[in-house]
Amino acid sequence: MVAFGVKNFLHDMGCKIIIYLSRVARGLSMCTYSLLTVVQAITVSPSASMWGRHHPKAAQHILPCLLFFWVLNSLTNMYLLHVITSSSSSNGSHMIENHYYCHFQAQNQLSRWLSLTGKTLHDALFMSLMGLASGYMVFLLHKHHRHALYLQNTKCIYTMPPEIKA
Numbered sequence: 001m002v003a004f005g006v007k008n009f010l011h012d013m014g015c016k017i018i019i020y021l022s023r024v025a026r027g028l029s030m031c032t033y034s035l036l037t038v039v040q041a042i043t044v045s046p047s048a049s050m051w052g053r054h055h056p057k058a059a060q061h062i063l064p065c066l067l068f069f070w071v072l073n074s075l076t077n078m079y080l081l082h083v084i085t086s087s088s089s090s091n092g093s094h095m096i097e098n099h100y101y102c103h104f105q106a107q108n109q110l111s112r113w114l115s116l117t118g119k120t121l122h123d124a125l126f127m128s129l130m131g132l133a134s135g136y137m138v139f140l141l142h143k144h145h146r147h148a149l150y151l152q153n154t155k156c157i158y159t160m161p162p163e164i165k166a
Helices: 011-044 052-076 109-159
Strands: 084-086 095-099 102-105
Touching: 011 052, 011 084, 011 102, 011 109, 052 109
Parallel strands: none
Antiparallel strands: 084 102, 095 102
């Protein structure tokens, strides 16, 4: 909006809503991507493995998990509604971060550290979950690749004519 020279039409409530929804959407996309990676890892795992037993139930739990993630991200970002203000509604003396139209008001040190710790733990949890699920899938695919090569090599030995074997 700044690049196109649009006037500040958001005011205080518009700033709060836009930044709140963008943060909720960011957190929700991270949770969703992590969930889908875990479901994919469960789907490709062999049925005899520990994760294979959860395969039939995995698809049924996607919708309740998405609803839980929506509520979780909505509640954890609720503090934004108290710390965001429009540039037209403040005098600029208590602002710490400037986004031209919307500003984050100064918070006390405890509130700042709590919100930073919460965001960091949220991101670290879901990124590590996604990394573990991705690593598990790479391990399974590597194991399958080695098994397929073994089957191809043993198949070639039995189909070779005796003169070539000799």
